[in-house]
Amino acid sequence: MAETAFLKLPQRVYLGKGLLDDLGAFLKTRKNTNVLLFTDEGLLKAGLVQPLKDYLEENKIQYHIEAEIKPEPSYVQVDELFQKVSKFEFSTIIAIGGGSVMDAAKLISLLLHTKISVKDLINNPTKAQKHCATVFIPTTAGTGSEATINAIVSIPEKQVKFGIVSEAMLPDLVLLDVNNVKNLPKAILASSAIDALSHCIECFTAKNATIMSNGVALLGAKLIFKNVIQAYQNPSDIKAREALQLGAFYGGVAITASGTNIVHALSYPLGGKFHIAHGVANAILFKAGMETNKPAIKNRLAILCDNIWPEEGSKTTDEKADFVIDKIAQVVKDTEIPTDLRKFGVKNSDLNFLTNSALEQKRLLSHNMKKLSRADVLNVYKSVM
Ligand SMILES: NC(=O)c1ccc[n+]([C@@H]2O[C@H](COP(=O)([O-])OP(=O)(O)OC[C@H]3O[C@@H](n4cnc5c(N)ncnc54)[C@H](O)[C@@H]3O)[C@@H](O)[C@H]2O)c1
Numbered sequence: 001m002a003e004t005a006f007l008k009l010p011q012r013v014y015l016g017k018g019l020l021d022d023l024g025a026f027l028k029t030r031k032n033t034n035v036l037l038f039t040d041e042g043l044l045k046a047g048l049v050q051p052l053k054d055y056l057e058e059n060k061i062q063y064h065i066e067a068e069i070k071p072e073p074s075y076v077q078v079d080e081l082f083q084k085v086s087k088f089e090f091s092t093i094i095a096i097g098g099g100s101v102m103d104a105a106k107l108i109s110l111l112l113h114t115k116i117s118v119k120d121l122i123n124n125p126t127k128a129q130k131h132c133a134t135v136f137i138p139t140t141a142g143t144g145s146e147a148t149i150n151a152i153v154s155i156p157e158k159q160v161k162f163g164i165v166s167e168a169m170l171p172d173l174v175l176l177d178v179n180n181v182k183n184l185p186k187a188i189l190a191s192s193a194i195d196a197l198s199h200c201i202e203c204f205t206a207k208n209a210t211i212m213s214n215g216v217a218l219l220g221a222k223l224i225f226k227n228v229i230q231a232y233q234n235p236s237d238i239k240a241r242e243a244l245q246l247g248a249f250y251g252g253v254a255i256t257a258s259g260t261n262i263v264h265a266l267s268y269p270l271g272g273k274f275h276i277a278h279g280v281a282n283a284i285l286f287k288a289g290m291e292t293n294k295p296a297i298k299n300r301l302a303i304l305c306d307n308i309w310p311e312e313g314s315k316t317t318d319e320k321a322d323f324v325i326d327k328i329a330q331v332v333k334d335t336e337i338p339t340d341l342r343k344f345g346v347k348n349s350d351l352n353f354l355t356n357s358a359l360e361q362k363r364l365l366s367h368n369m370k371k372l373s374r375a376d377v378l379n380v381y382k383s384v385m
């Protein structure tokens with residue numbers, strides 16, 4: 001474990017129901033409150049943006065709404081959208097949505113008043129500076145993007161996804177309002193919750209984990225493990241959904257100091273070439289990734305087991321690690337996420353591309369406890385076909 005420790009955090013985080021007055025209090029602290037209300041079609045259809053619009057109108061706050069972002073956007077789409085919204089005068093972005101909406105909003109906050117493009121940030125993220133205030137309101141269960149310093153875009157010409165990393169992405173305000181995940185469709189709840197669980201467990205077992213990242217990763221893993229099946233099977237269980245929302249936030253905080261690794265590195269080409277949703281790609285790879293890493297991370301998995309399932313305390317380290325890996329597989333099975341890559345059109349002839357592309361994810365693989373060989377990576381893909 002690294003010797004020094006830090007966490008990077010949003011300025012203010014509120015958790016509860018109906019947090020619009022907290023948003024209003026924040027906007028009052030801003031000299032100029034012209035707002036870009038950034039969301040997507042699904043959120044508009046789900047009726048989640050209307051209360052925000054009503055609030056802004058009642059309080060005579062000027063806003064422009066933009067809802068054209070597509071799920072899992074490419075850098076080209078974000079650049080195009082920026083050209084469109086930059087015509088409006090705004091000093092605050094309120095992003096309400098899942099990771100796709102928040103990531104695009106992060107990038108727009110960095111492009112505003114500059115001549116740089118997302119492609120420039122891909123090539124050199126140190127160019128990033130924040131040029132407006134950001135408020136993030138997550139509606140999935142979730143990516144934790146509201147807390148991370150990453151924005152993920154796909155790079156179509158390379159058929160891969162890519163994470164741009166900059167502290168300038170940390171928001172001024174986060175609102176974790178359970179009302180926004182109350183009616184989240186089951187399939188999106190499942191894939192986003194497993195994404196969040198993979199953030200917590202990959203961060204807890206990463207090479208650069210610290211005592212601080214471990215604290216939040218463990219809190220997040222426990223909340224998600226203990227609530228995900230209940231939230232999936234009983235959509236009316238609001239407490240379980242609230243627990244997932246908080247667990248996802250903790251996973252995002254853990255990423256700021258530790259880092260995702262094997263599962264995310266191998267999932268990026270699956271998203272980039274086969275357009276498999278990020279959470280689904282992670283769910284497919286999760287068990288096989290942990291099994292590959294097990295020789296290097298079994299002590300960490302045993303600590304997770306001791307903390308989350310203390311009743312299993314008499315097991316050996318190996319048995320505890322297997323117990324956690326079995327729990328991961330069970331959660332993926334019980335949330336009915338398909339785990340055969342062939343169902344998504346992946347063929348044996350794609351294995352070479354997938355392996356080479358995953359091995360290019362050097363930033364993520366540098367966090368992996370086990371040094372992965374080409375054969376390790378290839379075998380993970382083979383085992384899920
Ligand atoms: N920046 C980060 O740290 C980070 C972390 C993990 C994932 N990501 C990225 O986030 C993206 C995935 O985000 P996601 O899983 O949150 O999904 P998403 O934002 O892509 O949304 C998926 C779909 O769910 C709909 N939706 C969202 N909330 C809803 C609600 N409450 N009710 C009804 N429909 C709703 C959206 O309209 C959309 O159609 C990927 O691009 C992934 O790479 C980023």
Ligand SMILES: [Zn+2]
Nearest residue numbers: 195199264278
């Ligand atoms: Zn993720």
